[in-house]
Amino acid sequence: MKRAITPILFLFPAVSLVMIFIVYPIFYSFYLSLHSWDMISPNRIFVGFKNYAKLIRDRMFINALKNTLIFTIYTVPTQIILALGLAILLNQKLKGISIYRAIFFSPVVTSIVAISAVWMWIYHPSLGLINYFFRILGINPVNWLGDPKTALLSVSIMSIWRGLGRTVVIFLAGLQEIPKEMQESAQIEGASNWQIFKYITWKLLSPTTFFILVVSTINAMQVFTQIHVMTQGGPAGATEVIVYNLYYRGFQLFQMGYASAIAYVLFAFIISLTLMQKYMLNRWVFY
Amino acid sequence: MGYKSRLVKKILIHSTLFTLSILIAIPFIWMISTSFKNIEEVLSLPPTWIPKRWVFRNYLDAVRFVPLGRFFLNSVVVSSITVISQLTVCSMSAYAFSILKFKGRDILFFILLSTMAIPGEITLIPTFLLIRNIGWMNTYQGIVAPSLVSVFGIFLLRQFFMGIPKELEEAGRIDGITDFGLLIKIILPLSKPALATLSLFAFLDSWNSYMWPLIVTNRIEMRLVQVGLRYFINDELGNNWGGLMAISTLIIIPTLIVFLLSQRYFIEGIKTSGIRG
Numbered sequence: 001m002k003r004a005i006t007p008i009l010f011l012f013p014a015v016s017l018v019m020i021f022i023v024y025p026i027f028y029s030f031y032l033s034l035h036s037w038d039m040i041s042p043n044r045i046f047v048g049f050k051n052y053a054k055l056i057r058d059r060m061f062i063n064a065l066k067n068t069l070i071f072t073i074y075t076v077p078t079q080i081i082l083a084l085g086l087a088i089l090l091n092q093k094l095k096g097i098s099i100y101r102a103i104f105f106s107p108v109v110t111s112i113v114a115i116s117a118v119w120m121w122i123y124h125p126s127l128g129l130i131n132y133f134f135r136i137l138g139i140n141p142v143n144w145l146g147d148p149k150t151a152l153l154s155v156s157i158m159s160i161w162r163g164l165g166r167t168v169v170i171f172l173a174g175l176q177e178i179p180k181e182m183q184e185s186a187q188i189e190g191a192s193n194w195q196i197f198k199y200i201t202w203k204l205l206s207p208t209t210f211f212i213l214v215v216s217t218i219n220a221m222q223v224f225t226q227i228h229v230m231t232q233g234g235p236a237g238a239t240e241v242i243v244y245n246l247y248y249r250g251f252q253l254f255q256m257g258y259a260s261a262i263a264y265v266l267f268a269f270i271i272s273l274t275l276m277q278k279y280m281l282n283r284w285v286f287y
Numbered sequence: 288m289g290y291k292s293r294l295v296k297k298i299l300i301h302s303t304l305f306t307l308s309i310l311i312a313i314p315f316i317w318m319i320s321t322s323f324k325n326i327e328e329v330l331s332l333p334p335t336w337i338p339k340r341w342v343f344r345n346y347l348d349a350v351r352f353v354p355l356g357r358f359f360l361n362s363v364v365v366s367s368i369t370v371i372s373q374l375t376v377c378s379m380s381a382y383a384f385s386i387l388k389f390k391g392r393d394i395l396f397f398i399l400l401s402t403m404a405i406p407g408e409i410t411l412i413p414t415f416l417l418i419r420n421i422g423w424m425n426t427y428q429g430i431v432a433p434s435l436v437s438v439f440g441i442f443l444l445r446q447f448f449m450g451i452p453k454e455l456e457e458a459g460r461i462d463g464i465t466d467f468g469l470l471i472k473i474i475l476p477l478s479k480p481a482l483a484t485l486s487l488f489a490f491l492d493s494w495n496s497y498m499w500p501l502i503v504t505n506r507i508e509m510r511l512v513q514v515g516l517r518y519f520i521n522d523e524l525g526n527n528w529g530g531l532m533a534i535s536t537l538i539i540i541p542t543l544i545v546f547l548l549s550q551r552y553f554i555e556g557i558k559t560s561g562i563r564g
Contacts, residue, residue: 006466007389014380015399017436022402025413032412039416089304094297102550103308106315109546109553111495113513114535117520118318121528129317132334161314169557222406225497229517243408250412251502260412267409274404 033260044257051261061262063237064245067152071241072220074156079167080212082160087171105165112162116229119158120145148238151231155239159226163219167212174208175201207281214277218270242266322346322532329529345533355534357508358515362494365430365511369493370486372435377485381444382470386456403438415502425509430500434493440485443559447481448474484552487545494542512538
């Protein structure tokens with residue numbers, strides 16, 4: 001008797017919280033996405049899939065999709081290349097390596113809002129640090145966050161700076177799993193550093209690289225905080241991204257049904273990326 | 288490789304790493320330097336790396352004009368509740384999923400684990416409506432409710448509990464210990480590293496959380512530090528960059544200290560989950 005009730009007691013808090021705050025919202029937001037509702041009026045109007053149909057023709061949403069894609073292209077590959085290089089350097093046995101590691105990892109734990117404030121100051125058109133260096137080098141100063149042409153790039157640079165350390169940690173973990181003997185025996189047989197990297201390190205690291213690629217793409221698709229702080233989607237919609245659009249529709253215009261449809265589109269993108277990753281990893285294990 | 292070429296390699300790596308770490312550290316250096324300058328020096332060109340005259344006014348003003356003390360108190364309360372709740376709730380369910388045996392255990396765990404792939408945006412609107420309907424807007428319970436449990440935490444602790452030798456558990460059972468006794472007296476004391484990792488991530492997530500507290504609070508006195516800082520940037524900044532950098536420094540310092548004290552757990556946590564942080 002006692003044994004049967006014990007698991008229920010131990011699981012009750014976690015399972016009920018997950019039911020209330022994850023499982024129920026998944027279904028409820030789909031239900032909402034089929035309705036038109038301004039949060040104030042007592043009745044929701046059932047509209048079927050009209051919200052989704054409207055999204056395809058919504059200029060603002062298409063622009064947000066496009067900007068999210070550009071942000072992803074700016075940040076993900078750059079971050080992977082920089083992080084891999086750094087991880088290889090940090091994987092050496094050298095004096096003081098732990099100090100370097102601490103410095104590279106530290107941006108990851110910092111508040112995005114505070115760091116956005118610091119970068120707004122660095123990007124300042126007349127007093128900013130970057131334009132100061134540009135003037136020394138004889139380059140025309142740039143209105144980083146104020147110019148539609150450079151705003152998204154500026155947000156991306158700051159995001160790479162903050163996220164780099166996390167990617168380095170995962171690469172370092174992957175590098176440490178590669179048996180040292182393989183690299184050493186290749187070295188004895190006269191392989192160059194580049195050959196060792198290309199044929200051994202890069203090959204054996206490919207599951208890690210793929211994992212990072214998927215996870216950072218998912219993260220990039222969810223970017224919000226730095227944009228809400230630094231640009232509010234501007235100038236001229238140049239930094240409007242999917243989640244910002246969701247926030248704007250849901251919590252500024254209170255179009256709860258429409259915002260839920262945006263959330264579901266994002267959900268579909270992210271789930272398909274996750275499933276693709278699972279499928280590819282399984283294949284790697286089988287071959 | 289000869290001694291000489293190994294030395295050259297070492298010097299090359301050191302100088303590359305040194306240059307790169309300066310580049311990474313510049314925003315921090317610049318933030319701290321600006322926070323100690325008076326307004327004339329902040330607005331003067333060329334910029335100075337080390338303040339000509341060190342002033343503490345920015346810090347004093349930040350505490351006086353922005354209700355920064357109140358924001359800090361709110362954030363400390365919310366982070367503490369989050370950490371304590373996640374430690375309790377996650378260790379209980381991790382115990383059930385690793386040490387107890389019951390029908391459907393692994394299926395239930397798998398279902399729970401798969402919710403980790405669900406992005407927070409999808410749950411945002413229904414959770415907001417729920418909190419609003421029960422009248423928890425602008426309350427601590429409204430801010431912490433969705434983060435009282437962490438599926439990542441359950442996963443992390445379960446992995447750790449499964450590695451604890453069965454003999455310890457059996458020895459306890461012979462002495463007639465209850466399940467709660469086993470968890471508290473034997474399993475938890477042996478799991479300090481995993482508990483530290485979970486506490487660290489619960490604290491960082493909570494301290495740095497932004498979108499949820501932004502949505503469920505609209506009264507100034509209920510803002511957390513991040514949201515409070517954002518409103519300062521939007522409404523009161525003007526040319527007060529020194530003040531802004533002082534507030535930013537105050538907000539970043541606690542997380543940097545926690546990180547430097549617990550780097551090992553930080554790395555473990557990222558390796559386990561891949562995405563957190």
